[in-house]
Amino acid sequence: MTEPISQAAAGRSQRCPRWCTECRDCDTGPGSLRARMHRGRADTVHLYDEACLRVEAQVRVAFWDKSPDWIGTDPADLERPYVEVSVSSHSGLQLSLSPDQARHLAAALLHAAHAADTAIPNGTTR
Numbered sequence: 001m002t003e004p005i006s007q008a009a010a011g012r013s014q015r016c017p018r019w020c021t022e023c024r025d026c027d028t029g030p031g032s033l034r035a036r037m038h039r040g041r042a043d044t045v046h047l048y049d050e051a052c053l054r055v056e057a058q059v060r061v062a063f064w065d066k067s068p069d070w071i072g073t074d075p076a077d078l079e080r081p082y083v084e085v086s087v088s089s090h091s092g093l094q095l096s097l098s099p100d101q102a103r104h105l106a107a108a109l110l111h112a113a114h115a116a117d118t119a120i121p122n123g124t125t126r
């Protein structure tokens with residue numbers, strides 16, 4: 001979602017999911033529809049970017065609590081709580097994954113990590 005975040009909220013509201021630690025209101029323009037972004041606590045993972053510089057990836061649950069008129073502006077599986085990945089590189093990569101997509105990515109990462117762990121240094125496998 002690329003709509004500008006226009007206002008930081010004072011804190012949690014009664015509509016916050018129990019995992020919410022950060023809320024922000026969003027306007028889309030004059031006379032526009034509104035939404036509130038709920039985000040959970042981030043887990044930080046250190047990575048290397050394309051230039052082999054160490055960067056941080058923040059992984060958290062997020063949810064756009066939208067006005068009824070705005071529902072349907074994103075893929076259906078992002079209209080409910082989803083997983084947000086933000087990378088602190090100069091490219092500013094941000095990914096939004098449904099829970100199923102996040103599980104598939106995690107499984108693929110584990111598979112590749114296992115293959116990397118069992119690789120022989122010259123590039124062949126055991």
Ligand SMILES: [Zn+2]
Nearest residue numbers: 016020023038
């Ligand atoms: Zn909230």
